[in-house]
Amino acid sequence: MFKPIPVAIGLRYLRAKRRNGFISFISLASIIGIALGVAVLITTLSVMSGFQREIRDRLLQMTAHATISGADEPLHDWPHVVKVAMADPRVAGAAPFVDVQGMISGNRDPQGAMIRGILPAQEKKVSVIADKMKQGNLDSLRPGSFNILLGQELALWLGVGVGDDVAVMTSDTLSTPIGAIPKTKRFHVSGIFAVGHNEVDRNLALADMTDLQRVLRLGDDVTGVRLKMHDMDLAQETAIDLARSLRHVYRVSDWRSENANLYQSLKMEKTVMGILLSLIILMGAFTLVNSQVMLVIDKQADIAILRTLGLSPNGVMGIFMVQGLLIGVIGTLSGVIGGILLTINLERILELIEAVFHVTLLPSDVYYITGLPYDLESSDVVTIACVALAMAFLATLYPAWRAARTQPAEALRYE
Incomplete structure (x- = not known):
C-alpha cells in the first residue's frame, strides 16, 4: 500500500x-x-x-413552560384563552392562576411568600404538585374552604403544620377610617408539599383560586394562564402564536426568560x-x-x-x-x-x-x-x-x- x-x-x-x-x-x-x-x-x-x-x-415541576397574562391589567376572559390554548396540538395543558405577593404569619416570625390561587383539577395538567404532597392533598383546596397548602421549608419557618391556621396579608391595601391597611385573611393549613427545589418550597403557598379572588376582590379576573407544552423548547414560540391568535395585547413569558439569571x-x-x-x-x-x-x-x-x-x-x-x-x-x-x-x-x-x-x-x-x-x-x-x-x-x-x-x-x- x-x-x-x-x-x-x-x-x-x-x-x-x-x-x-x-x-x-x-x-x-x-x-x-x-x-x-x-x-x-x-x-x-x-x-x-x-x-x-x-x-x-x-424547577419546571412547578414553573409553567409558558405564561400568558394581561399586559397592564388582570386577564378577563381566561376561559377563552384556555380553550384556544388547548386547541393547539403543541399544548399539553392550560390552567388559570392568581398570583399575589404577601406575608404569612404563623407561630413564628412572619415570612414573605408568593400566594398562588389555582383550580386543583386544572393545575394537575400543568404541574406535578399533586404528586409532591407530603401531608394532605391538593383536592382539599375547595371554594369557600379557605384552605392553604404550604411549601415544606415555608411551613418549617412559620412553625406550623396541617391543622394550624395562618394569617395571610397581601400587598393590596384596604381603605379604612384610620388609613390604608393590608388586606388580611385567615387560612387553614390543609397540606404541605415538597418539590425538592428550595426557591419553591421556601417561597410558595397555594390556595383555591376562587377564595383568593374573593380576598383580592378580583371578580372572575385572573393573573394569567399557565401552559405546559409537549416540547418545552417550543414554549416561547407557541405562547407568542397563541397571543397573536387571541388578537389582544398580552404579556408572554417562558421558562427560560422567567429563570434567565x-x-x-x-x-x-x-x-x-x-x-x-x-x-x-x-x-x-x-x-x-x-x-x-x-x-x-x-x-x-x-x-x-x-x-x-x-x-x-x-x-x-x-x-x-x-x-x-x-x-x-x-x-x-x-x-x-x-x-x-x-x-x-x-x-x-x-x-x-x-x-x-x-x-x-x-x-x-x-x-x-x-x-x-x-x-x-x-x-x-x-x-x-x-x-x-x-x-x-x-x-x-x-x-x-x-x-x-x-x-x-x-x-x-x-x-
Missing part, C-alpha cells in the same frame, strides 16, 4: 525503539496527560450538565469550569512539545541524511507533524473512551468510595439531589475531542518547523 514518505517515516519513528528512553517516557507522559485531561473534562462537564438538567426539571449562571459556571479543566490538556500539549523537540535533536543525523537524499524541508516537517498528531490522536481517543466509561460508572464508583471509607458524600438531609446525575452530551464530547486534537496539532508546529530548518552540513559535522 502506497504511503507518502513523511507518513511512512513518521509511523516508523513512532513504532521504533528509541535510543533515548527518556524521550519515549516523555511521549508516553504526553499521551497520558492528554488522555487524562480529556477524560476529566468529559466527566466533569457531564456531571455539571446532569445537575443543570436536574435543577431545571425540578439561574440558567445564565449555570451556563457560565459550566463554561468557566471547561476552560479551567482544559489546562490539563494544555499541559499534555506542552509535554508533547518537549518530547518532539528532544526527538528532533536526537534525529539530527537522520534528518540530515534525508535532506541530502532530496527530501524537502516540508517533507521533514511532515514527518514530525505526523508523529506528534498520532500521539495526540492516541491520547484523545484514550481520553474519550476513558471519560465515557468513567461517566457511565460514576454512580458505582461513588457507592464504592462510600462503602470503603464509610462516608456519605451526598447526604439526603443536606442535599435535595442525593444521587450523582450526569448528562453525557455528544456535542460536549465532540467539542472536547476537537479541542484536544487542535492543541496537539499546534504543539507539533514548532518542533516540526525546527526540524525543517536543520542544515545537513551542520548536523553531520560531528557524526
Whole structure:
C-alpha cells in the first residue's frame, strides 16, 4: 500500500525503539496527560450538565413552560384563552392562576411568600404538585374552604403544620377610617408539599383560586394562564402564536426568560469550569512539545541524511507533524473512551468510595439531589475531542518547523 514518505517515516519513528528512553517516557507522559485531561473534562462537564438538567426539571415541576397574562391589567376572559390554548396540538395543558405577593404569619416570625390561587383539577395538567404532597392533598383546596397548602421549608419557618391556621396579608391595601391597611385573611393549613427545589418550597403557598379572588376582590379576573407544552423548547414560540391568535395585547413569558439569571449562571459556571479543566490538556500539549523537540535533536543525523537524499524541508516537517498528531490522536481517543466509561460508572464508583471509607458524600438531609446525575452530551464530547486534537496539532508546529530548518552540513559535522 502506497504511503507518502513523511507518513511512512513518521509511523516508523513512532513504532521504533528509541535510543533515548527518556524521550519515549516523555511521549508516553504526553499521551497520558492528554488522555487524562480529556477524560476529566468529559466527566466533569457531564456531571455539571446532569445537575443543570436536574435543577431545571425540578424547577419546571412547578414553573409553567409558558405564561400568558394581561399586559397592564388582570386577564378577563381566561376561559377563552384556555380553550384556544388547548386547541393547539403543541399544548399539553392550560390552567388559570392568581398570583399575589404577601406575608404569612404563623407561630413564628412572619415570612414573605408568593400566594398562588389555582383550580386543583386544572393545575394537575400543568404541574406535578399533586404528586409532591407530603401531608394532605391538593383536592382539599375547595371554594369557600379557605384552605392553604404550604411549601415544606415555608411551613418549617412559620412553625406550623396541617391543622394550624395562618394569617395571610397581601400587598393590596384596604381603605379604612384610620388609613390604608393590608388586606388580611385567615387560612387553614390543609397540606404541605415538597418539590425538592428550595426557591419553591421556601417561597410558595397555594390556595383555591376562587377564595383568593374573593380576598383580592378580583371578580372572575385572573393573573394569567399557565401552559405546559409537549416540547418545552417550543414554549416561547407557541405562547407568542397563541397571543397573536387571541388578537389582544398580552404579556408572554417562558421558562427560560422567567429563570434567565439561574440558567445564565449555570451556563457560565459550566463554561468557566471547561476552560479551567482544559489546562490539563494544555499541559499534555506542552509535554508533547518537549518530547518532539528532544526527538528532533536526537534525529539530527537522520534528518540530515534525508535532506541530502532530496527530501524537502516540508517533507521533514511532515514527518514530525505526523508523529506528534498520532500521539495526540492516541491520547484523545484514550481520553474519550476513558471519560465515557468513567461517566457511565460514576454512580458505582461513588457507592464504592462510600462503602470503603464509610462516608456519605451526598447526604439526603443536606442535599435535595442525593444521587450523582450526569448528562453525557455528544456535542460536549465532540467539542472536547476537537479541542484536544487542535492543541496537539499546534504543539507539533514548532518542533516540526525546527526540524525543517536543520542544515545537513551542520548536523553531520560531528557524526
